[in-house]
Structure formats: C-alpha cells, structure tokens
Amino acid sequence: MLRRVNFAEARNERRVIHGSKNSKMIRSVVTCAKILLFLLNLWVLSIVLVVVLGKWQIFETRGMSQPYDTSHLIVMRELKEDGDRKLTGPSATKSNPPPPEISNVAVKQKVDKGLHFAPSLTEEEDxxxxMRHWCQKLRPNLPTADLIPSVKLQQILVDDKHKLLYCQIPGVAQNDWRKILVFLSGAAKVKSHLDISVSDVHSKYSKQLKRLSDFSAPERKKRIDKYYKISFVRDPLERLYSSYDNKFKAKWSTYFHLSFGKKIIQKYRKKPSKASLQKGNDVTFREFVQYVIDADDNEEHLNEHWEQFYKQCHPCLIPYDFVGKYESLNKDIDHVLKAIKVRGNIKGSLVASNYTYPKQTLTAAYKTVPLNNLHKLWKMYYPDYNLYSYPFPSLLKQLIKTKDYTDY
Incomplete structure (x- = not known):
C-alpha cells in the first residue's frame, strides 16, 4: 500500500514539473511575440516618419547610381498627370508657372543678401x-554630378578659361556660340568671331571645343559644381520646321537627303518616283513629321536636330544657371558674356542672323500635318514647352480651330 502511494506521489510530482515547464515555455513564447510585435510596430512607425518627412520615396525604384538617364520619365509622368489633355483646354493655353511660394522665396533671398528688393522675378530668373520647380516635382531624387554618365554630357561644351559650360542645341544659334567660344579661346586670329566660317568652326577649330564627356568623372563633377552653366532654346515647333527647312528642303544638304530622305520617302510615300528614291531630296514636311513621331514612339535615337531639348541638355540633372532663348538671342547672349566678364572682348554684332519664320510659313507647313499627328507632336514636345517656360503654341490653337482643317 505504501509503495502504491509513493508511485502516485511520484506521478503527481512529475505532472507538476511537466506543467511548470509548459507554463514557462508558454510565457517565453508570449514574451517573444510581444518583443516581435513591439519591433514590428517600431519599424512601421519609423517608415511612416521617414515618408512623412520626405526623406525616402517608398515607391522610388531606380537607384541613384543607375548608369543611364531616366529623364525621359518626364514625358510619361506629365502625360499621366494630364491625361488626355485637350489642346484647346484652358489649362493648355499657358505653360505652368512655379507656385507663388517659390517666387516669394527667391525675392526674400534677395532681401536677405542686401540686394535691391524686386516685387517680382526677372524673366531670366523666372x-x-x-525649370527647377518642375524638375523637383518630377524627379525629386537627383544623382550627384559624378554619377551622371559621360554619354549624357556629349552636347555640353567646356570653356575652362572662362569657367563656362554651354549645352549646344542645333537650330538655336549653335554656330554663333561655337564661333564665340573659339574666338575667346584665342585660337582664331581674326578681328571678330563673325569672321570665322561655319565649316572652320566644325572642322579646323573643333579640337578647341572640349566636351564635358571628354573628362573623368571627378573632373566632370568639379566643372558642373563650379562653372557657369547655360543652355539656349527655341520654340520647339519652329525649331522642328527650321530643321526640316535646312536639312531637307535645302538643295545643298545632300547628307540628310541620302541618310534620312531616301528612307523617309521609301517608308511613307505611296508610289515614289525613281529619282526621289535615289536622291531623297524632296521629302515633304508631312512625311518628315510622321518619321519624327514614329521614331520617338518606338524609342529610337532621334537626330540632335529634332531631338527634344531636355534629352540633350538634361536640365533635371545639370543645375543650369541661365537659360537663353532664340527669341531674345542678342539680349541673352549679352547677359552671358557679362556674367563671365568677357563682354568687352566681343565687338560689333553678336550673331550673324536671328531669323524667325513668318507665321504664315509655319501655318502653311503645319496645316499639311494630320490632326492626330499634331496631338502627337504636342505630347512629344510638351516637356520642352513646360520646362523652358514656353506658352502653349498659338499655331496649334489656330489650326485646330480652323474650320477648313482636314484630318487626312
């Protein structure tokens, strides 16, 4: 009997011990769960704080060291925001200005620096x-200067003597600026920069004009950070017609006739003549526009004469100090020369010509373009109009409202 009692006591004791172990295990699991829950809450809270403070874009997928420029996303983001924007809509009548608070900050900085108070920004400052407003809105995280690939900097010329970076765009006084830079370098022994021929500035003196892409990454960064950076632009639709006029209508432009004209005629013209296919020298403006639109839609590399400004100068990667316009060319070139303290070195006229096309010429050319392609042109060049402070082109408004306009 005594033995049975001992056995029972032993079993009870084992049960107590086993229960105690289970209880301790449960308490340990609960404690671990509480710790994990606390850490999870802490992690979520930290993410919320970081996102709210704007230090981390949770939906940003491209790394800052990505070896190519994604500034083409400006097109996609802007069009996505605007949706199927009507060309005649009220919001399309003018380029979008920066919000008032930006201008107020700029004016306040003037006052803080002891400068003369101005109630509004100058046109150049605006x-x-x-540009900076839209770049900040569209690409809030920008790579540092040393991470910009050299291939994206081939259009930027370097003047080390005067600490100047100039993004050259064909059709926007490019030759005039190249002449000025060669003349300032002292390489051409002439009285005036206008005495330098266009052929010489692209051949004989081409080595005098270094490109930013020629330098190492640290040297590129140093120049981007410290030099005076400029670019010159022109109404995109007028520049597009200018490219056509000089490269396809001009009888002497055999390179473009053979390299582009023949292909354009073969692809877009029904029953072309044998002479047209051989020479490529009678491309119509309508055919040219169709070629440009198709190339852009297919993400082909566009020739620099009709490629968008932002794809050549990358205003959302390079912090430009000044943007000049073809429409105010002499005044803006004068501004730059004074800024780099060489205005006294240039005598006489600054440019050989500042020709702009009559409204009738542009209207007659764009009237041959189908309406759906006018819409596509607007979408294609809209970022340039927006980034470079150009209003919605009156040319498009006029053509769309014209009663006898035909969508072929």
Whole structure:
C-alpha cells in the first residue's frame, strides 16, 4: 500500500514539473511575440516618419547610381498627370508657372543678401525657377554630378578659361556660340568671331571645343559644381520646321537627303518616283513629321536636330544657371558674356542672323500635318514647352480651330 502511494506521489510530482515547464515555455513564447510585435510596430512607425518627412520615396525604384538617364520619365509622368489633355483646354493655353511660394522665396533671398528688393522675378530668373520647380516635382531624387554618365554630357561644351559650360542645341544659334567660344579661346586670329566660317568652326577649330564627356568623372563633377552653366532654346515647333527647312528642303544638304530622305520617302510615300528614291531630296514636311513621331514612339535615337531639348541638355540633372532663348538671342547672349566678364572682348554684332519664320510659313507647313499627328507632336514636345517656360503654341490653337482643317 505504501509503495502504491509513493508511485502516485511520484506521478503527481512529475505532472507538476511537466506543467511548470509548459507554463514557462508558454510565457517565453508570449514574451517573444510581444518583443516581435513591439519591433514590428517600431519599424512601421519609423517608415511612416521617414515618408512623412520626405526623406525616402517608398515607391522610388531606380537607384541613384543607375548608369543611364531616366529623364525621359518626364514625358510619361506629365502625360499621366494630364491625361488626355485637350489642346484647346484652358489649362493648355499657358505653360505652368512655379507656385507663388517659390517666387516669394527667391525675392526674400534677395532681401536677405542686401540686394535691391524686386516685387517680382526677372524673366531670366523666372525661367530657371520654372525649370527647377518642375524638375523637383518630377524627379525629386537627383544623382550627384559624378554619377551622371559621360554619354549624357556629349552636347555640353567646356570653356575652362572662362569657367563656362554651354549645352549646344542645333537650330538655336549653335554656330554663333561655337564661333564665340573659339574666338575667346584665342585660337582664331581674326578681328571678330563673325569672321570665322561655319565649316572652320566644325572642322579646323573643333579640337578647341572640349566636351564635358571628354573628362573623368571627378573632373566632370568639379566643372558642373563650379562653372557657369547655360543652355539656349527655341520654340520647339519652329525649331522642328527650321530643321526640316535646312536639312531637307535645302538643295545643298545632300547628307540628310541620302541618310534620312531616301528612307523617309521609301517608308511613307505611296508610289515614289525613281529619282526621289535615289536622291531623297524632296521629302515633304508631312512625311518628315510622321518619321519624327514614329521614331520617338518606338524609342529610337532621334537626330540632335529634332531631338527634344531636355534629352540633350538634361536640365533635371545639370543645375543650369541661365537659360537663353532664340527669341531674345542678342539680349541673352549679352547677359552671358557679362556674367563671365568677357563682354568687352566681343565687338560689333553678336550673331550673324536671328531669323524667325513668318507665321504664315509655319501655318502653311503645319496645316499639311494630320490632326492626330499634331496631338502627337504636342505630347512629344510638351516637356520642352513646360520646362523652358514656353506658352502653349498659338499655331496649334489656330489650326485646330480652323474650320477648313482636314484630318487626312
């Protein structure tokens, strides 16, 4: 009997011990769960704080060291925001200006620096402010200068003597600026920069004009950070017609006739003549526009003469100090020369010509373009109009409202 009692006591004791172990295990699991829950809450809270403070874009997928420029996303983001924007809509009548608070900040900075108080920004300041506003909105995280690939900097010329970076765009006084830079370098022994021929500036003196892409990454960064950076632009639709006029209508432009004209005629013209296919020298403006639109839609590399400004100068990667316009060319070139303290070195006229096309010429050319392609042209060049403070082109408004306009 005594033995049975001992056995029972032993079993009870084992049960107590086993229960105690289970209880301790449960308490340990609960404690671990509480700790994990606390850490999870802490992690979520930290993410919320970081996102709210704007230090981390949770939906940003491209790394800052990505070896190519994604500034083409400006097109996609802007069009996505605007949706199927009607060309005649009220919001399309004017480029979007920066919000008032940006201008107020700029004016306040003037006052803080002891400068003369101005109730509004100058036109030059407004151009830069507009550009920086849109770049900040569209690409809030920008790579540092040393991470910009050299291939994206081939259009930027370097003047080390005067600490100047100039993004050259064909059709926007490019030759005039190249002449000025060669003349300032002292390489051409002439009285005036206008005495330098266009052929010489692209051949004989081409080595005098270094490109930013020629330098190492640290040297590129140093120049981007410290030099005076400029670009010159022109109404995109007028520049597009200018490219056509000089490269396809001009009888002497055999390179473009053979390299582009023949292909364009073969692809877009029904029953072309044998002479047209051989020479490529009678491309119509309508055919040219169709070629440009198709190339852009297919993400082909566009020739620099009709490629968008932002794809050549990358205003959302390079912090430009000044943007000049073809429409105010002499005044804006004068501004730059004074800024780099060489205005006294240039005598006489600054440019050989500042020709702009009559409204009737542009209207007659764009009237041959189908309406759906006018819409596509607007979408294609809209970022340039917006970034560089150009209003919605009156040319498009006029053509769309014209009663006898035909969508072929």
């Amino acid at each position: 151009r830069i402010n507009t």
